[in-house]
Amino acid sequence: MPDGMSVAEPVAMNVARRSRAWSRDAVLLLALALLPTTLGGFWVYGIGVCMANAMAVLSVSFLLRYGGEVSIGHSFFLALGAYTVAILERQAGVSVAIGLPVAALAGVLLGLGFAWPSRKLSGIYLAVATMALALAVPELILQLGPVAGGYEGLYVAKAPLPGIPLDLQRYYLPLVVLAMAVVLLRRFRHSRQGLALLTARDHPRAAEAFGFSRGFARLAAFAISAGIAAIAGALLAFSASTVSPNSYTLWTAIYLLVGSVISLSGLGLVAALVGGAFITLVPQLLAAWGDWVPILYGFALLVVVILGDRPAETLTKLRGRIGGGRHG
């Protein structure tokens, strides 16, 4: 038996890092909450969309981290959430306040249905199936007919709260929901289901030996991830104020994965914002060199994947810096 000294130190560091992460997140949230008082409308709009995209990145990161699975089909669940909000507003006259929970529920249910056939199979089949899922999205939306507004799409313009300017609501709703999601996910990490998913990811047989089958883990991880993605879609529809089929292509889904990998699949606030900002801002900044975006993203994926293969410390160190990784 070695003595406790050798491990006591990293433990103390862990605890310290966790409390630092909390205070850092609190400062960041406060700063984000105050931003609209100093910034112009364009920026408020842009950062609002960034935060909605951060939520979308979070959904892919959740699946990577808790399920150990790659999805390139999450544009489906984004579209599901976005169109749920837009169609409910158009048809039933209700705002995102109703649309968002409905979207979340729909996301979880369809996520379960989608993951069901591959629940007992290795993850590669899920990944291939998500590719087909992503390619089916635009044609499915068009199939909905005039209800979904066809190629033009729909506007989302109903304010959930009276008395507050809509522009500000488009900013604060994603901020509040993202902050809540990060806090809830941090709790989930310590729940019995969280422990089960993490164990099943690394050692499915160990998870089985303690009562959690591979199928349970697959379905749970995918359904939660799909639910988060649907919420993100709802936020995106509300913050960007429009939905249209060409916002939900295979590329959307692949870029979400890029955002997730770039943020080292962290589930903390900083990681999510980094991923969200990356996929929102890079295409904007490189608008004139649009064809270079996939090249840049491709190299970014390769660099992270290869770096991750070098001494694990590189990754851990980076993770610690970006934050929210392990304890996110």
Added chain:
Amino acid sequence: MADALTAEGINLAFGGHRVLTDVSLDFRAGQITGLIGPNGAGKTSLFNCLTGLYQPQQGSIALCGRRIEALPPARRAREGLARSFQHVALCPDLTVAENVMFGRARLGKAGWFDAFLPLPRGRAEAAEARAAAEKVLARLGLSAFSEALPASLPPGTQRMVEIARAIVAEPRVLLLDEPAAGLNAAETRHLTEALRALAAPDLIMVVVEHDMDLIMQVCDRIHVLNFGRRIASGTPAEIRADPEVVRVYLGDPDD
């Protein structure tokens, strides 16, 4: 047999290759039972039949009279089977205490709302699980490591954490798959003491192991397999004296 894990007439084959032939044996409560045999004797295969990883073509497995051979591994856990792994299977992202807490996760009633929201029932349950984990860790002398990550610990300690995870839910059957594999002499000694201390009147303990010294010191009874058949059963002293076992392990004098 009431308080026992029994296997009756187990036959297992992989694509025409016979691995186990008509194996019948029992593991009694209150005893530590060893399962030994030379390489390829079928002990790991039998172990996997007990845990549910393999489905034998014939034969029955019963725990305290209840048939379990048709249950998948996750359901056998509910019947009170717990196990450790030959290659340590702890989650690297969870601390030692959390890995042990996972051993109790299936007992929890906390639903999906508890998982995300700070509801009273989930909180109480998590606190209870943590307390149980800390208690088991203390019992095995691992308290100092409860907040460490498994990768930072030596193999012997990781193995003990696995055992802690297996016993934290107070199983009826504890199955240990080569617990001494990869341990040094001091660690093996520590393991021997720990296993003896774990024995309890209502616990069925099964140890598959290569390390003869460990088996002889720890076990109350031993089953010996060779070429997929059971060739002997008895106390360590009887097994040591059994001519067939001696021949299997030491080889024929003519060889």
Added chain:
Amino acid sequence: MGDMLQDLLPLIWTGAITGCLYAIGALGLVMIFKATRVVNFAHGNMAGLAAFVVYTLTAQGMGLGWALAVVAALGLVVVLALASYGVLAKVSERSDLRGTIGTLGVGLILQGATQVVFGADIVNLDLPVPRWGASVGGLRITSYDVTVLAVTTLVVGTLFVVIERTRLGIAFRAVSTNPFASRVCGLNLVAVQGVAWGVAAALGVIAALLIVPTTFLSSTTVAAFMLQSFAAAVLGGFSSLPGSILGGLVVGIAMNLFSYFVSPELNATFLLVLILVALNVFPGGILPQRGGGSRA
């Protein structure tokens, strides 16, 4: 009833012809998967890039002969495939997940490169075969059909002879069954895996060049076409070469019937359903596997 049959037969025929191409694409995916446990999401992007290379070399005043252009394109993709393998081999050894993400990265780079170099134009690329058609028992068979069948037979036949009869083939089978054992046997793992990637990429190019004449060529068409190959591979169990050929034919025929009788606007959705149903009904692939391979 007679009318129905008259419709049905040509649909099945043309479906089987495109199915051959899906099968060739799927063979490449399965070879890479068997050799390195990586699902190559860059397969279509690479083939698409090669198709543009052939187009540019032949059509745009470069005046190179078809044969030369194809050789150049094949050379390029083999180099690219080996480079991808070189980058991803170590990565995917640690985890399939990282390997898969890596191939997506390669795919993005190739996709972007295609757009940067060749632009977003939509072009036509025809095969250098004379156009003719003949009617056989109510079935119209064109020179295109014959070309596809001939190339498929040649490619599949060669592949199977190589895999069943040559040292390289034995090595490939050994590597795909158990990489560790094959290393012990003294096989050069890297060489076998490299050949698998190179051959797979070449198969992708062949499929792409044969499919493009029926549609048109843009920076995304070939990548989209590969979804059918993915579906074919899944139907075949993803680790069976004969299974992926059968899968290709099934996908080709089923798609053709679906778009004729139900809707041509829901092709991707139909493939999605096909994949999900296949995973549920044939978790081990539509062909029973040698050695009882399982997907789990």
